[in-house]
Amino acid sequence: MTAIEVNAQTAMAHSPADDDHHRNRQFGFSLVELLVVIALIAFLTAVLLPAARMARESARRTKCAAQLRQIGYAFQMYANSNNGWLPAWSGWHTWPPGQPDDTIGPAWTIEMIPYLGTPDSPIYNCPSFAAPERNYFIAAIWSWVNGRHAMKFSDIRLSSQFILSGDVTRVSVYPRPYGTSDHPSSDADYSDENNPLLVFPDEGGFLMHRGGDNLLFADIHVDTFAAFDPAAMTFHPTKLMSWRQVHDGGPDSQGEDGPTP
DSSP states (O other): OOHHHHHHHHHHHSOHHHHHHHHHHHHSOOHHHHHHHHHHHHHHHHHHHHHHHHHHHHHHHHHHHHHHHHHHHHHHHHHHHTTTBOOOOOSOOOSSTTSTTOOSSOOHHHHTHHHHOOTTSGGGSOTTSSSSOOOEEEOOHHHHHTTOSOOBGGGOSOTTTBEEEEEOOOGGGSBTTTSOBOSSSOOSSOBOSSSOSOOOGGGTOOOSBTTBEEEEETTSOEEEESSOOTTTOBSSSSSOOOHHHHHHHOOOOOOOOOOOO
């Protein structure tokens, strides 16, 4: 057989299909390799997604704390312009005002408009809450038991422990479907004179953040707590007392009258 005939037979035996098969074997994945890749992706997803969720929640908690501090600084500016008084509160209020369930009297978020914008400003919405509702309260129980509708910064002696504001975690004050209130919208004047608005899970409330609820203290620092700490927080400006203790203890001040509703 001549060399030409050998080359011709070799060319006939080596078809384009053989080239495709060779390429597939060289560059393709076997079933085992594919399963390994899928398992690796599933593992990384299981590890990284919870970490990403925790990072997002940490960012939301940090933003909430920054908003509360901004509210605290605005309280200081308000007090500087109003003889030391913090903004007054009263009843249930709507925004815009004048809706059917609105009541007569001052609303602290409305009084804060020159400093923080209108009550529907994002500053009042905790980024961890499921909807754009107002989520922060102003401390009112001590003022209320002493016949006031506001208090002065100078009333506060335990400034690093006195709760000035924080996350509203009482389910019954939020409109449906986020809570059980019959009001069609959230209060524009969340204040805790009638019921505690900071309610931890062991009392029937909830945690606004994964690590707890953010609280603004009178010295304008913000901290996160998962339960009431009687050594670290108080609703009385000069004594370490819980909301219930202040409520049940009755008046203890005959000081200067504050703004009236």
